Amino acid sequence: MTVKKQISDYIASQPDAKRMDMQALHEQLLKAMPKCRLWFLDGKDSNNKTVSNPNIGYGLYTIRYADGSEKPFYQVGLSANTSGISVYIMGLKDKDYLPKTYGKKIGKASVTGYCIKFKSLKDIDSKVLLDAVKAGVKATS
Numbered sequence: 001m002t003v004k005k006q007i008s009d010y011i012a013s014q015p016d017a018k019r020m021d022m023q024a025l026h027e028q029l030l031k032a033m034p035k036c037r038l039w040f041l042d043g044k045d046s047n048n049k050t051v052s053n054p055n056i057g058y059g060l061y062t063i064r065y066a067d068g069s070e071k072p073f074y075q076v077g078l079s080a081n082t083s084g085i086s087v088y089i090m091g092l093k094d095k096d097y098l099p100k101t102y103g104k105k106i107g108k109a110s111v112t113g114y115c116i117k118f119k120s121l122k123d124i125d126s127k128v129l130l131d132a133v134k135a136g137v138k139a140t141s
Contacts, residue, residue, distance in 0.1 A: 006040035007056050014080050021085060021121040025078055026056065032130055033058050033137060039074045053086075055079045061091050061140040075140050076133050084119035087129065089136035102132045 001009075011022045030036075039057030043050050057074025064070050077088035089098060095113030103111040107124035110117040116132060118124045 003038050003040050006042075007038065010040065010054055010056065017120060018080055018085065022078065022080060024121060025085065025087070028126065028130060029058050029076060029078065029133065032134060033076070036060070037074070053079045053081055055088070059137055059140075063091070075137050081117065084117065085121075086115055086117045087133065088115050089133060090114060091140035092136055093139075098132060098136075101135070102128055106132070 007026070011019055011026060013019075014022055036059040037057075039055070041052070041055045041057065043052040043054045045051045055074075056078040057076070058078070059075030060072060061075050062070050063073045073090060075090055077086075077090065079086045079088070092098065092114060098113060098116065099111045102116070103109075105125065106116065106118075106128045108118060109124050116124075116129060
């Protein structure tokens with residue numbers, strides 16, 4: 001199965017309101033990152049045990065671990081969770097950047113060092129979310 005098909009199936013599997021929000025976000029992220037690499041992580045480890053929610057990934061950057069090892073990963077992730085949607089902006093060095101820069105402007109969302117979590121798109125300012133995504137992609141490119 002192709003990554004695009006996995007993404008399409010994942011979005012289609014969501015309840016109506018969340019599906020519409022995730023589809024809209026997916027389209028906005030593709031527009032903001034038109035030539036990005038797409039990823040789909042099903043949330044299962046090598047033993048087929050569920051370890052996280054499935055994630056759609058956009059872009060490419062290299063995670064560098066303290067032991068010197070490296071791993072390719074996505075720059076931006078999109079995932080459904082039990083209470084709504086999470087957008088992950090990976091690789092930011094300053095863990096205060098997202099909350100300080102976007103936390104008060106984005107609307108009704110929880111903003112951490114790498115995650116913006118919200119119930120639905122109507123609760124947030126989508127332009128502010130995309131500004132945060134673009135800043136994160138620029139910082140890790």
